[in-house]
Amino acid sequence: MKYGTDGFRGPVDTHVTSEFCLKLGFHTGCLLKDKGYESVIIGKDTRVSGYMLESALQAGFISAGIDVKLAGPIPTPAVSFLTSTYSGQFGVVISASHNPFQDNGIKFFNRHGRKISEEFENLITEKVNLPIKPVPVSKLGKAFRIDSATGRYIEYCKSTLRGASNLRGSTILVDAAHGANYKITPMLLEELGAKVIRINCEPDGFNINKASAVLEQDKFKKYAKEYEFDFCAAVDGDGDRLVLSDSSGNVFNGDDVIYTIAKRNKSQAKDKSDAVVGTDMTNEGVVEALNKIGIDFFRTKVGDKYISRELVSRDLNLGGETSGHIIQREFSESGDANIALIQSLAALKELETTLKDIQSKIDYKPNILETIEVDDQNIIENKSFKDSVNSIEKKFPSSRISVRKSGTEISKIRVMVESNSDDEVKTVLEEIKSLVV
Structure with a gap:
């Protein structure tokens, strides 16, 4: 397993990876103690190797004297939310995002719910292969389960609407990619009043992301022929990326979501800054469309952590990637597919518009x-x-x-x-x- 632009990741070798995660948990735990952290929250997606890596990481953190709180299968943004609401927490997500089940990876979040700094990443990398020297038995950490994690996260997502909207009368098809949102996204939408059609919501540890619409976008048209719905929402394995379609299967990507939410925010004077952040992938047509309605645009390198850092640096609220990672800092410091979904649907309703009309406002460049x-x-x-x-x-x-x-x-x-x-x-x-x- 190697360190990449989104944490430690790679194909899982059961012996080598377990040993690596044990060391990673221990040395990260030692560094966390120096920074004043007392415990970590660990969440994971649905791939089978998550159980093994969770146990190895847990043992490493405990051997460093750090308490571990286990949230179970839960989307990446839920861990970001929990780390920012529990006092003195560090967040760990075991997921390889949209990769197949054979891969896995690890992401870290600081107490603000943001991905850790490059400086801290480099410090961990320097130490991760050093020998382990566990603390005395009397100073070992303990492990607990957070049974309320899913419910707390769903209630928080609902609260972002602040009573302004509901989904009564809507039918939404959810393709959860057999991933971390397989229960949460349908439950959230049903609690907001929608009728939900479930697709790819039966994880078995081996089918995460398999034949999912978020990766195979021709499936949106297929679903539109087979089912009747108002919207189709596809999320990836770890639940931080959203791709939408209308009832005809026309795809609505992250660029469209950013434009929609930015336009709604401006109409409600929600953002004093009138600026958003995207990446090198963001279509220049979207930038021009935003500029036409008085919204500035700033580019970063590809990666939601770069968007997050730029948003913090410029004190802005909204940013995202074409692929569907959308950050709305008034609600979350992480890309959140569930919040992006309900906020997009609320924005369409408040603007009295449709996905097709939104796309007609943007002159996309080839x-x-x-x-x-x-x-x-x-x-x-x-x-x-x-x-x-x-x-x-x-x-x-x-x-x-x-x-x-x-x-x-x-x-x-x-x-x-x-x-x-x-x-x-x-x-x-x-x-x-x-x-x-």
């Missing part, structure tokens, strides 16, 4: 995002590769190019090309692919 298998991700760090990309950018000045390492799959890179024409996008993409394939 755009392609492709994942490429490589022998070594570090190829994109080579000077010759960077010089070649710079040459391509000069050759096609109207194009926006982003080449980055995958944050969750260690043998892949992501290439995004955006331009004013489909032909130019395809040409630029082929030139970049020729550098690595």
Whole structure:
């Protein structure tokens, strides 16, 4: 297991990974004690290896003298919520997000419910392979279960509507990817009055993200042919990413969600700043549409932790990724699919508009995002590769190019090309692919 842009992650080797997690829990626990933390909350998604990694991490933290509170299968944003509401907590999520069940990973959250700083990440990385020296028996930590975690989180999500809206009369199809939201999202929507159709809500430890709409978006059209609903909500395995569709299966991504919520917030004067944060993936058409209604836009590197840090730095409320991670700091410091879902639906109702009408306000630029298998991700760090990309950018000045390492799959890179024409996008993409394939 290696450290990546979204925590420790990788394929699970039962012996090596268990030993790694034991050390990770111990050394992180020792560092946490120096920072004044007394306990950690551990949540996980539904993949089978989560039980093993949870036990190893738990043993490591306890051996460092840190108490452990186990929240069980619960979405990433719920752990963010719990760490920010319990006093003196550190949060741990065991999940590989949208990856298949064979992979797993670990994310850390500080007492504010935000992903930890790069400085702390680097400090953990330096120490994680050192020997373990457990504290004396009298100073060992203890373990507890938080039986109320799911209920508390659902009630909090509902409270973000503040009585302004409900979903009575709506039918919503939920594709939970057999992940951490398999119970929570349907329960939340039903408690708000909606009729719910459940798809991919039966996890068995091995089927997380399998054949899910959040990854295979052609399924939205398939669902629209097979079922009658007002909206379809697809979430990923760890529950921090949302993709929506209307009753016809037209897909509504994170860019659309950001525009919708930003427009609603502006109409209600909810955000004094009139600015939002996105990433290099955000379509320039969305930026132009936001600017037309008086909302500024700031870009960061890809990754919700970069969005979070930019929001905090600029004291802004709203940010998100095209993939569907949406952060609304008035409610949560983490990307939260459930809050993004109910806030999006509330915004559509308050603006008296539809998903189709929202998309008609945005002049999307032709755009392609492709994942490429490589022998070594570090190829994109080579000077010759960077010089070649710079040459391509000069050759096609109207194009926006982003080449980055995958944050969750260690043998892949992501290439995004955006331009004013489909032909130019395809040409630029082929030139970049020729550098690595």
